[in-house]
Amino acid sequence: MYTLRFRAYASSDVLRELKSQLRLLCEAYNTLRYADIAFHERDGKWLNRTELRQLALDLRRQDREYKRVFSQVFQNVADRYCEARYRFLQGLARFPRERKPERYRSLVYPQKGWKILSTRPARSGRKSWIHLSLSGLGVFKVLAHRPLPDKISRVAVKVTPTNKVFVSFLVEGDLHVQSERTGKVAALDLGISHLLVTSDGHYVDNPRFLERVLSRYRSLSRLLSRKRKGSNREKARLRLARLLERVINAKTDFYYKLANVLARYYDVLVMEDLNVVKMTRDGSRTLNRHLRDVSFSRFSSILKWVFQKHGKEVREVNPAYSSQICSRCGRRHNLSLSDRVITCQCGLVLDRDLNASLNLLRRAGWEPPVEPAEMRPLWQASSMKQEAPPFRAG
């Protein structure tokens, strides 16, 4: 699900009706709120969502003015109050306040009541005009800066304090990004010293987010283990949890940025099938290796999602022995983990990870270049700068 928000225009009559209905809805919201409080004082119970909706429909039935508002729009006020109260009951917010008309600025068509009458290109290039009919209100001209998909689940109208009107469409499905074809294909080897090395020689260093805060992490976890149960312990636990959360957020953010750079640069990305890696690995897994696996699966799922969003492809291949086989002649070597370079009788002397990525590329059906590319950082190839993670020092 995602939202497309466009500027909209309407005749002065329609705008006057929109504002008038917003005032009515605000009134209804406050009435529902009072009724809920009154019931709670009498019975000690809050009204549930169904009861609030029914109450809203009853209000509408009894009032000629309320009947001007489309029924589902009117009922949606009950949902809005219910959600605000739910946040209060969850301890996330204070009790919903009485709403003031000047601050009640949007209404929602949750399912029906809206219809697109026509769509035609706007005079200025890519944009288009959508004529949108809203039951009980009238016709709005919506200036759309991107095409509107078929599956729209709801429509919301909002008036800003400066009286601009915006229409939001809630769309089912994923957002697709227009991304140019580059004709480029690369395989990617995930590693520890470099986070990744591509078969055309680009590498990205591991950002080491945890290492940067390791001393703080250690002192906080030592503090935590010394604390007995109680409020102090809870405080220490929270501080540690917040630190780890920031590490995870910074890492996720970094992975997304990197995935977007790669998806703009390459049409197809070949990578090792991490499920196969897990299956072929022996039982003696160290903690480091476990953390590495978690990181790699996270990065891999982000890569797949971002490439799909760009309409591009991630292809997974079996990585067995990809780092031990010479990518030029196919001889297998016994490399230990500390060997960073593969040296082969055929004359190939190559970075271990770059060699592995060339093998992955071949397994996906592309012949690697005869002369492997020079290794260079990916950040130079892209216009993007590697940003510092959002940490305080120390």
Ligand SMILES: [Zn+2]
């Ligand atoms: Zn060789």
